[in-house]
Amino acid sequence: MKFFLILPFLFLAMNAFAEINSELSGNLEGQIRNTTNNPEADEAPLFQDWDNENFYMVYGNLNGKIEMGESRVEANWFVRYTKSDLYDPTTILGPRDPYLATQIFTFPNTLVARDIFQLQRKDQSGDHQTESVLNKFYYEIDLEENRIMFGRMYVNYGLGEIFNPINPFNQPTALTSVSQVAQGNDGVSFTYFASDEHTIQFLLLGDKRVEGYDGQIDWTLWAHGEYQATSKLQLDYVIGQDQNRNKLGGQVTYRFEEAMVFTQLLYQSQVINTNEDSNNLVDALLGFDQQLTNKWHVRFESGYQKQNRYAAVNGFGDRFLPTEYFLALANVYEAHPLFKVSATIVNDVKSGFCYLIGKGTFDLGHSMEAELFGFSPVAKGDDADNLAQKLVTTDVGLALRAFF
Amino acid sequence: MFKFLFRKDIVLCVALGANVNNADEWLKYQEKEMRGDRSQAQMVMTIRTPNWTRTLEIESDVEGKNQALSTIKSPAKEKGIRTLRIENNMWNYFPKLKKKIAVSSSMLLASWMGSDFTNDDVLKASSMADDYNHKFAAKDETINGEELKVIENTAKTNSKVMWPKIVAYNSKKDCLPRQYRYYDKEGTLKRTLSFSEIKTFDGHKIPTHWEMVPSDDKTKQTIIDYKSVKFKTTFKANHFSQKNLTGN
Numbered sequence: 001m002k003f004f005l006i007l008p009f010l011f012l013a014m015n016a017f018a019e020i021n022s023e024l025s026g027n028l029e030g031q032i033r034n035t036t037n038n039p040e041a042d043e044a045p046l047f048q049d050w051d052n053e054n055f056y057m058v059y060g061n062l063n064g065k066i067e068m069g070e071s072r073v074e075a076n077w078f079v080r081y082t083k084s085d086l087y088d089p090t091t092i093l094g095p096r097d098p099y100l101a102t103q104i105f106t107f108p109n110t111l112v113a114r115d116i117f118q119l120q121r122k123d124q125s126g127d128h129q130t131e132s133v134l135n136k137f138y139y140e141i142d143l144e145e146n147r148i149m150f151g152r153m154y155v156n157y158g159l160g161e162i163f164n165p166i167n168p169f170n171q172p173t174a175l176t177s178v179s180q181v182a183q184g185n186d187g188v189s190f191t192y193f194a195s196d197e198h199t200i201q202f203l204l205l206g207d208k209r210v211e212g213y214d215g216q217i218d219w220t221l222w223a224h225g226e227y228q229a230t231s232k233l234q235l236d237y238v239i240g241q242d243q244n245r246n247k248l249g250g251q252v253t254y255r256f257e258e259a260m261v262f263t264q265l266l267y268q269s270q271v272i273n274t275n276e277d278s279n280n281l282v283d284a285l286l287g288f289d290q291q292l293t294n295k296w297h298v299r300f301e302s303g304y305q306k307q308n309r310y311a312a313v314n315g316f317g318d319r320f321l322p323t324e325y326f327l328a329l330a331n332v333y334e335a336h337p338l339f340k341v342s343a344t345i346v347n348d349v350k351s352g353f354c355y356l357i358g359k360g361t362f363d364l365g366h367s368m369e370a371e372l373f374g375f376s377p378v379a380k381g382d383d384a385d386n387l388a389q390k391l392v393t394t395d396v397g398l399a400l401r402a403f404f
Numbered sequence: 405m406f407k408f409l410f411r412k413d414i415v416l417c418v419a420l421g422a423n424v425n426n427a428d429e430w431l432k433y434q435e436k437e438m439r440g441d442r443s444q445a446q447m448v449m450t451i452r453t454p455n456w457t458r459t460l461e462i463e464s465d466v467e468g469k470n471q472a473l474s475t476i477k478s479p480a481k482e483k484g485i486r487t488l489r490i491e492n493n494m495w496n497y498f499p500k501l502k503k504k505i506a507v508s509s510s511m512l513l514a515s516w517m518g519s520d521f522t523n524d525d526v527l528k529a530s531s532m533a534d535d536y537n538h539k540f541a542a543k544d545e546t547i548n549g550e551e552l553k554v555i556e557n558t559a560k561t562n563s564k565v566m567w568p569k570i571v572a573y574n575s576k577k578d579c580l581p582r583q584y585r586y587y588d589k590e591g592t593l594k595r596t597l598s599f600s601e602i603k604t605f606d607g608h609k610i611p612t613h614w615e616m617v618p619s620d621d622k623t624k625q626t627i628i629d630y631k632s633v634k635f636k637t638t639f640k641a642n643h644f645s646q647k648n649l650t651g652n
Contacts, residue, residue, distance in 0.1 A: 258507030337518035
């Protein structure tokens with residue numbers, strides 16, 4: 001923890017050297033939400049026996065960057081404090097684990113997707129939880145046609161905002177109430193800028209979390225390429241081994257004059273290096289994006305993800321919403337230069353589960369904004385295999401954000 | 405012949421010389437002055453209504469007609485966000501999240517950061533000289549006490565521009581525009597851009613104060629003030645590239 005506290009002073013001190021540029025930035029956000037439980041979550045086998053509660057959250061990022069010519073060091077410290085009676089359920093049988101709904105409110109629950117170095121701490125006691133994570137800390141150098149990065153880094157690619165299967169290293173957060181949050185990944189990145197049209201990024205990442213940090217490292221060896229085939233057509237490809245599965249996939253993006261269409265496909269083999277039974281997995285996405293007028297932006301995404309249906313009772317798995325076949329329509333309308341409204345509706349076509357997310361964001365000036373948000377399942381799912389859909393709550397909340 | 409040489413137009417708008425009666429040449433001259441072959445500009449954008457004001461600082465790099473890179477310098481929330489345009493393809497880069505996203509070309513018509521300018525305006529995607537047909541209006545008009553040459557610019561049939569018609573009001577003193585009026589397909593005036601405070605940077609005369617007022621809300625305006633413009637600048641070979649976009 002002392003190391004975290006020293007970081008800001010270290011970055012500021014660097015400005016004393018003329019040839020070194022340093023920068024400190026970040027954001028701080030407070031949220032309050034009132035949440036109402038889905039009555040079906042009260043029943044067996046979920047036993048989420050609560051009705052209505054308040055949930056409070058404060059989180060922030062402190063980002064520091066030092067640049068020296070073609071190389072740079074960058075770090076981000078993420079801290080989050082949450083408080084609610086949902087963390088501290090007591091039944092006639094005594095204390096029990098926190099209610100699962102808290103996992104929705106704090107999504108993404110894990111700020112490091114591939115973790116060797118740990119550099120994080122999470123404490124939950126009584127009715128509150130505290131997290132402190134150094135989720136970005138890397139050294140990067142630009143060479144003539146290459147870029148090398150090592151440490152804990154963000155890996156951010158892929159056009160899917162609701163579902164982005166070709167990138168397992170960063171969960172989409174478009175449906176959540178958080179902003180400016182990304183997941184770190186520990187390892188080495190080598191990017192080769194082959195030409196103006198073709199870039200390939202090679203990743204060697206590791207994860208020790210599976211074995212509790214004391215066991216062996218699960219390695220990820222990954223390649224992601226971007227190829228601009230024509231002025232309108234871009235092809236992305238991914239291939240590698242990640243979390244003990246061989247994976248192969250890609251993204252095709254076609255830009256019309258008025259709109260953009262994209263599709264993703266990811267094949268995952270059975271789990272390798274173990275004797276446990278497993279299945280091949282296939283994820284697919286089809287998306288459409290258009291700026292209808294100078295104030296109205298619309299996006300459509302539909303997809304299929306196989307693995308998430310097995311994440312049911314234990315929680316929400318690694319996605320914000322437990323949907324298998326989904327259709328999503330997202331609209332953003334700039335009602336005023338200081339006020340944006342957005343509405344997203346997600347429908348699981350198999351179960352009938354339908355979820356509505358509405359947000360109104362006000363720019364308060366002085367690098368501050370307020371957001372009023374509402375989340376509600378407008379149609380209940382009837383998929384007995386996907387109990388997690390019954391855990392989704394109805395929430396109304398207010399967030400205040402400051403940027404510096 | 406003698407009478408022609410002493411026409412008022414030629415005497416006042418010296419820069420265009422013998423081409424003063426050619427609308428195409430007016431537009432070419434303006435674009436050469438205001439856009440140059442390449443430029444690097446530091447500007448401040450102010451979005452203003454009766455109740456509030458918002459200010460952004462932007463660096464805008466432009467090479468020819470096909471390449472542009474803009475970087476937001478302030479405020480803190482948007483600081484570092486970059487937009488790269490190569491021909492009609494656009495990418496946004498959010499450095500704090502290390503996220504690059506391709507955006508559809510329809511985003512060129514989107515409002516830029518809540519202002520009355522569009523991505524097309526800021527990234528200089530369209531060219532008045534190349535994408536429009538030009539002709540002089542029958543009569544000159546007087547705005548703010550100055551008699552101005554009026555040129556009607558109508559989009560060429562094969563051009564991919566946002567505005568089908570733009571009427572330009574041009575000074576006879578320096579041949580530079582004083583006002584653009586933008587019309588939609590129905591011929592309705594949608595917004596008005598006024599230019600003033602002519603200054604010279606690297607031998608190029610440009611208006612440094614731009615005021616955009618939307619027709620549907622005249623209490624609102626977006627102002628761009630150019631603080632500096634370098635026309636005699638060179639960019640690294642890969643300045644308008646994915647590598648530079650995603651570098652810090």
